[in-house]
Amino acid sequence: MTTPAPSTPAPSTPALVLDAVSKSYPSAGSGRRGDVTAARSLELAVAPGEIVTLIGPSGCGKSTALRLIAGLDRPDAGRILIAGDEVAGPDRFRQPERRRVGLVFQDHALFPHLSVARNVAFGLQRLPRRERAARVSEVLELVRLRHLAGRYPHELSGGEQQRVALARALAPRPAVVLLDEPFSSLDESLRAQVRAQLVGVLRETGTTAVFVTHDQTEALSTGDRVVVMRDGAIEQADTPQRVFEQPATRFVASFMGDADFLRAHVHNALLTCEVGVVSTVPGWGDADVDVDVVLRPHEVALAADPGRAEPGPEVVAVDYHGAFVLHTVRLVSGQQLRSWQPHAVRHPVGSPVAVTVVPGIRPTLLVGDRAVAGPEDLTPRTDSAGYGTMSRP
């Protein structure tokens, strides 16, 4: 189990636990042989009230994880606990209708033949009639849609449908709500607004939620914790800041935002690379190793260098993005670096520039594909199980 979000003070029972959960599907193409591994011993604990985003490229297994939690599929190995209850294990499988899991889909999946109120009441079968009506108006009030209770789904806008879907999922007070790319069917302009409303409701009700998304910005801005997945395995599960600023692997660094990798060397607690000294690395005093340094475009500074005689860095591309201008620079070694410059600054293509690293940053260092925090990480690791979930102090 990964340690829960640092902000959560020692939670009682996690709302959701994945314990070495694995799943593979038979390969779809008849030509290829073997199975596709969609979940590779997933480890995750979600504290009550926590909002977690699952992100990764398509086919990384994030939707499979959701299906396994919801009970739409059965894991091949491992256990799943919801609010302390084992719902899937070696010889236990609880059907989705008995799991206390709410689902919100991209297509909203409202029942077209039922009114909004009856959609919301659908999951309240067990309640006495009067309590049911009270609960329906309570959750509809929560999403500010009580005035539309009598409407039918096709009479609502996309954003309203999404809010009804959330109200319907929340009504039976599920232990955890799963949201499968809930905003991707909405217009770009609506999305931010609906997302803010929806997250607001989740926070207000203290609901535990797992979001699946493929939008990096959304993942960074929505969740308490971001879980980055690749090839069915968790690469990193951490706060948005840490995932962005201290990526655990080369993949996370390049997937969560733009990143360039430069060959670098640590010697005498100094990190140097082709563009000069990057920073000091305290604690690395005795180390003398080759590493890769992760540089994000906003960490790279440029200055015009017109009078240069010897060959040096040169601008090879300029992309205007409005507020900022993205410069691509080719170093002498042939490696390329990207740099954000304010919109007024523009170094023409072909012009010689001097490249430095913005002072004060502590860039991520990689050995192989993995980040290293200090020299103690340099000893080769033997346990492969901990690979995916490395979290640093």
Next chain:
Amino acid sequence: MTQSVTPSVTQPLAPTFEPAVRARRAALRGRPGWSALVVVVALLTAAPVVTVLLGREGSPAWPGNLGAMVVTTLLLMAGVGVGTLVLGCGLAWLVTAHTFPLRDVMVWLLVLPLAMPAYILGFVFLSTFDASGPVQGWVRTTFAAGFQLDLSTLTGCAIVMSLTLYPYVYLLARAAFAEQAPTTYDAARSLGAGRLRAFFRVLLPLARPSLAAGLALVMMEVLTDFATIQYFGVQTVSYGVYITWKSSYQFASAVQLASLVMLFAFAVIAGERLLRGRARFTQRGGRGAGLTQSPLTGWRGVLAMLACLAAVSAAVLVPVLRLSWWAWDHARGDGPPALGEGFTQALTNSAVVAVLAALLCVVLAVLIGHALRLGAGRLVRSAAQLTTFGYAVPGAVIGIGVLLLLQHVDDLLEWVGVPGGTGLLVTGSVPAILAAYGVRFLGPAFQAVDASYAKLSPSVTQSAMSLGAGPLRLLGRVHGPLVRPGIAVALVLVAIDAVKELPLVLMLRPIGFDTVSVWVHQLASENLWGLVAAPALVIVGLAVVPVGILIRQVRAADLREGGRR
């Protein structure tokens, strides 16, 4: 012979087992009980065919004229095959490549013959054109006194069957011509091929898979018929099964013959596969003018219109007019009322059987669809496909298969100590008819219901389950209400097919149990035209309904196709 008009017309006959990736991802885990239900239904559907194929009852005596029967069957299949291919393809080309007066009406009128059961067109055709009929009588009085042409032959039978069955080929050929990427046709034309050459060298070969599927449907109908052919004195293998059973109750021989019929059916499916070959002629859309319809004007346009009109007239309009005239003429006279007591009884029987059969098939279809939505592995999905297979099994085989099963049940009952078992084997029974209907019509019912299920997003099912709805509540509150359109279509299709169906009833009915179709068939056999006319019109009128549904579906598909271009 009853051409069941169902959405299956636009699908290849042989079930295709293609694992759909999306279906897998959409599917849930599956519920053992529901999955088992599908497998059990599949086994029950397959049981009659399997018992026939495995049946070894005593030492069968092949009828003496077996060789002749086989040859006759092959000749009839060949004749009807050529007839439907020429009519279906030609008319499809005419309405696809050209515009002419009334063309837009003709496109749909040409489907109408599906509503005319061959066993009705058969006797109308004979009574009108045979030696003793009015047409030849007129020829004799006007031209040649000695003129006499015998039409109750294999040729006459092939003509009648081609007229009622060509729409299968027509519909599939038209869809194939329309679907073909315009660019292919343009390419052929730009390479110097004229319209006709482009048709024969490019469009026709490309339409081959569809034509094969249409022909296979036609062949199945020919194989299943043993009532129409009786008017024409044509004895096919299916007729052999029927007569062997009904005249002498020689079970062993009938079973043996039925497995021979099944062999023909397998040959048809294999042939369809062979013709389709490895070719999957799905084409990329591609933009282009493609088959622009060239207008036929003047006498050529009139000729084209008349060609279409002739097909529809011969198959539907003229027979209906003749039946109406008979009915009116009879009502004027003082004979027994055509819609009297016997008919009322037959109509009641038909209605009861049709309603029960429709309910049986639709309930099973809804349950199978529901079970598939709950999640299913390859086995269960194959089982679901298997339940639709009965539609391709000739009626004679299903009939004998059901009887054979009944005999096994009787044997079992005797073995446990019930003397005589159910006693239903020789007398026939309504449950046996219903069982046979279930096997035969579950396919169309399932396809109609499944079309509605397919429109239902998997996330709706999953949402309902996550909200605490178990399989039964899911069925009652979500799936049931949402597939209602499919249920309605399936009920109508099966009920009307059940009213039209003749061979199965003839074979399995209890003595004295008449349905409308049997009533018509018997009166027609006795040349009681006045009495037969009104009941026959009732059947034709009912049969128009499913054809209307089919036309609506094809039109909707056309519009979607047009929208995409």
